[in-house]
Amino acid sequence: MEANxxxxxxxxxxxxxxxxxxxxxxxxxxxxxxxxLPMEESEAYPEDHDIPDQDNVAGDEVDDTPQKTVTEDYSxxxxxxxxxxxxxLIRENQAASIRDEVETIKQHFDKATAELDEEAKAKFVxxxxxxxxxxxxxxxxxxEFSTLLFEYxxxxxxxxxxxxxxxxxxxxxxxxxxxxxxxxxNRQESLDHTFQEFRALQQRWREIGPVPxxxxxxxxxxxxxxxxxFYNYIKINNELRDLDLKKNLEAKVELCEKxxxxxxxxxxxxxxxxxxxxxxxWREIGPVPxxxxDEIWERFKDATNKINARQQEHFESLKNQLKKNLEAKIELCEKxxxxxxxEINSPRDWEQKSKELIDLQQIWxxxxxxxxxxxxxxxxxxxxxxxxxxxxxxxxxxxxKEDQQNNLQLKTELCIQAEAMKDSTDWxxxxxxxxxxxxxxxEIGPVPxKQSDxxxxxxxxxxxxxxxxxxxxxxxxxxEQFVNxxxxxxxxxxxxxxELQEDNDKSFxxxxxxxxxxxxxxxxxxxxxxxxxxxxxxxINQKFDRLNLDExxxxxxxxxxxxxxxxxTNQFEEKIGQERNKIMLKLRQLESDIVVWENNxxxxxxxxxxxxxxxxFKHKIENGKRNMxxxxxxxxxxEEML
Numbered sequence: 001m002e003a004n005x006x007x008x009x010x011x012x013x014x015x016x017x018x019x020x021x022x023x024x025x026x027x028x029x030x031x032x033x034x035x036x037l038p039m040e041e042s043e044a045y046p047e048d049h050d051i052p053d054q055d056n057v058a059g060d061e062v063d064d065t066p067q068k069t070v071t072e073d074y075s076x077x078x079x080x081x082x083x084x085x086x087x088x089l090i091r092e093n094q095a096a097s098i099r100d101e102v103e104t105i106k107q108h109f110d111k112a113t114a115e116l117d118e119e120a121k122a123k124f125v126x127x128x129x130x131x132x133x134x135x136x137x138x139x140x141x142x143x144e145f146s147t148l149l150f151e152y153x154x155x156x157x158x159x160x161x162x163x164x165x166x167x168x169x170x171x172x173x174x175x176x177x178x179x180x181x182x183x184x185x186n187r188q189e190s191l192d193h194t195f196q197e198f199r200a201l202q203q204r205w206r207e208i209g210p211v212p213x214x215x216x217x218x219x220x221x222x223x224x225x226x227x228x229x230f231y232n233y234i235k236i237n238n239e240l241r242d243l244d245l246k247k248n249l250e251a252k253v254e255l256c257e258k259x260x261x262x263x264x265x266x267x268x269x270x271x272x273x274x275x276x277x278x279x280x281x282w283r284e285i286g287p288v289p290x291x292x293x294d295e296i297w298e299r300f301k302d303a304t305n306k307i308n309a310r311q312q313e314h315f316e317s318l319k320n321q322l323k324k325n326l327e328a329k330i331e332l333c334e335k336x337x338x339x340x341x342x343e344i345n346s347p348r349d350w351e352q353k354s355k356e357l358i359d360l361q362q363i364w365x366x367x368x369x370x371x372x373x374x375x376x377x378x379x380x381x382x383x384x385x386x387x388x389x390x391x392x393x394x395x396x397x398x399x400x401k402e403d404q405q406n407n408l409q410l411k412t413e414l415c416i417q418a419e420a421m422k423d424s425t426d427w428x429x430x431x432x433x434x435x436x437x438x439x440x441x442x443e444i445g446p447v448p449x450k451q452s453d454x455x456x457x458x459x460x461x462x463x464x465x466x467x468x469x470x471x472x473x474x475x476x477x478x479x480e481q482f483v484n485x486x487x488x489x490x491x492x493x494x495x496x497x498x499e500l501q502e503d504n505d506k507s508f509x510x511x512x513x514x515x516x517x518x519x520x521x522x523x524x525x526x527x528x529x530x531x532x533x534x535x536x537x538x539x540i541n542q543k544f545d546r547l548n549l550d551e552x553x554x555x556x557x558x559x560x561x562x563x564x565x566x567x568x569t570n571q572f573e574e575k576i577g578q579e580r581n582k583i584m585l586k587l588r589q590l591e592s593d594i595v596v597w598e599n600n601x602x603x604x605x606x607x608x609x610x611x612x613x614x615x616x617f618k619h620k621i622e623n624g625k626r627n628m629x630x631x632x633x634x635x636x637x638x639e640e641m642l
Contacts, residue, residue, distance in 0.1 A: 074108045079116075079141050082109045086148050095156035102152055109145055128450065132354060132393055164212070171211040174219060177201050181226045185233045198230060206284055220283060227286075242289070249288040252296050255281060259303035268307075268314040275307050319371075326370035329378045332360050336385035340392070347400065347446070350393050357389055401448070408447040411455050414440060418462035427470050434463060485524040488532050491517060495539050500546055511543050511557075519564045537561055559634050563641055580638050583631050590624045590631075597621050 074082060086105050089098050117136050124134045138146075180201045184194055211219060255278050262278075265271035288296055339353050339360075364382060369375055414437050424430040447455055495514050500507045524532055544557045566572045597617045 074105055077108060079109055079112045079145075082112070083141055083145050083148065086145065086152075090148060090152050090155060095152055095159050098152075099156075102149075106149070113142060130397055132350070132390070132397060167210055167212045170209045171215050171219065173208045174205060174211060174223070177205045177208070178219075178223055178226055181223075181230055184230055245287060245289045248286045249292055249296065251285045252282065252288055252300065255285075256296065256299045256303060259300060259307070263303060263306050263310075268310040271307050272311045275304060279304075322369065322371045325368045326374050326378060328367050329364065329370055329382065332364055332367075333378060333381045333385060336360055336382055336389070340385045340389040344392075344396070347397070350396060353389070354393065357386060361386065403445060404448045407445045408451055408455065410444050411441065411447060411459065414444075415455065415458045415462060418459055418466075422462045422465040423469070424466065425473075427473065430466060431470065434466060438463065481523050481525045484522045485528055485532065487521050488518065488524060488536070491521075492532070492535055492539065495536070495543070498543070500543065507543075511540060514540060515561060515564055555630055556633055556637070560637055563637060576638055576641065580635065583634055583638075587628060587631050587635075590628050594621055594624045597624070 072085065074085070077085065082105050086102065086109075089101060089105070120136075121131065121134050125131050181198065184198055184201075205223070259275060259278055262271040262274055265274070282300065287293070336357060339357050342353065344350050344353055370378055417437055418434065421430050421433060441459065446452065491514065498510065498514070501510075518536055523529070540561055541558050544561075563576065566575050597620050601614055601617050601621075
């Protein structure tokens with residue numbers, strides 16, 4: 001065998017930047033690296049694709065440890081049985097080998113716990129408590145189960161630490177093998193014995209387990225360098241060398257075929273992991289015939305590149321998806337923060353916003369993981385907004401209950417007022433008061449749900465009792481008012497046909513009798529009141545105007561007629577009060593004017609040619625005194641009616 005041929009062949013195939021037996025998560029974060037095409041550091045796969053397991057433990061590593069097959073049907077187990085099964089698994093097995101089975105148990109335990117929690121929540125709501133005040137409390141089994149999961153993770157971490165220590169020991173052992181190969185060159189023993197010892201060292205090399213990832217490249221280069229030196233030293237004969245090269249070629253052809261089958265593997269991750277193992281085997285196989293060396297290597301490298309390309313596309317796609325997930329989660333955070341910061345003042349609004357936030361939480365669950373660096377941060381941001389909202393809601397309903405008790409007291413007092421007036425016959429005053437307390441009732445906020453119907457029924461019964469009595473009363477009044485209308489229309493007809501007599505006194509008394517009879521008739525329907533009163537007032541004033549009476553008497557009779565018309569209205573007191581104030585104001589003004597006019601007369605009496613001015617002021621003073629007399633008599637009439 002010509003040892004220098006080994007220098008022309010790549011280092012036993014493609015150098016994989018990951019140990020096939022390694023549990024390091026970075027084993028899946030670098031593509032295969034061939035010597036002819038070295039991979040730049042920037043081409044390495046990002047570590048963001050490390051997907052946490054169902055426990056959401058950041059940084060869980062990809063583990064090739066064979067998993068224990070899940071043989072038990074845990075769906076039939078109770079929570080206590082699931083806890084016992086988990087304890088047995090942890091105590092009797094390696095943590096790395098039971099990951100799938102632990103996850104299965106956890107899913108069933110969480111499902112059973114959620115069902116119990118829903119039952120507890122339903123009972124809590126049935127007791128009359130608001131659902132938003134319900135707080136889930138872990139029971140003893142949950143605490144025990146969580147403790148076992150913590151024990152499992154600690155055990156898993158310890159095993160990983162132990163594995164790293166083993167890798168360091170394996171590295172030292174492999175360098176001992178390399179030193180053994182170096183030492184063979186200086187041996188004086190027979191070629192056969194030396195070659196057998198070399199084969200033994202190679203076998204020992206294969207039996208030693210994985211080594212640290214960072215030391216892998218240097219170790220293999222060191223190993224192959226000294227293997228080549230050994231072949232050069234022993235100058236193995238061509239026949240033995242050709243036989244060895246042929247066997248190596250057959251082994252590498254078989255590896256090429258397996259690698260080409262992996263191209264069709266549906267899962268890029270599984271194909272990549274399997275390819276790592278093929279590259280480990282390729283390294284261990286020695287050189288092949290020179291004329292086949294490039295051909296076989298290109299074939300294996302071509303399959304490797306295709307699998308690498310699929311792996312690269314897979315993780316690029318995964319990286320893009322992680323970024324989209326982050327953007328979606330940030331958007332949900334912003335919506336949750338907007339809800340948490342909103343000013344909410346009513347239970348209905350709180351319930352509406354709670355539903356919106358719960359919908360956001362459901363959407364959150366459907367979104368996958370974000371990049372590892374941001375995943376925990378964005379989750380903490382979303383949880384902080386949710387916690388803030390529900391804490392504020394809890395505080396609101398705490399004070400809301402106190403307000404409800406105060407509202408109950410206020411509404412009880414309104415019920416007492418309503419019940420006290422329900423038999424009143426002062427329809428106007430009582431109606432106004434009922435309108436006032438009904439308006440006040442609406443202004444008062446809600447009362448506790450248990451008393452809401454009862455307090456409303458009590459208030460409604462008192463109001464209905466009064467307004468039912470009022471309706472019955474005014475239904476009878478309507479028929480009476482219609483009769484009164486007929487009576488007043490008859491008086492109008494009689495008054496229109498009345499002819500004044502030559503004797504003014506008799507006519508005056510007759511007109512006064514018309515006024516008396518008109519005033520004695522009660523109320524008429526409201527829609528006819530203004531019309532009928534205006535017709536009577538116009539007609540009676542016409543009759544008085546035709547009497548030979550002085551203006552003072554005519555004014556007084558018209559004023560009395562106006563007062564009598566006011567008495568038939570509900571605003572009599574208001575109108576007569578306004579009229580009284582108006583008359584008083586006019587009297588004060590006239591008194592002031594008369595004083596001014598009298599002073600002016602004294603002033604102008606001392607001047608020449610002032611007779612006309614003095615006569616004018618005297619005339620004003622006389623008219624003012626007559627008007628004062630009329631106004632005073634009107635005040636007397638008002639006082640008689642009050």
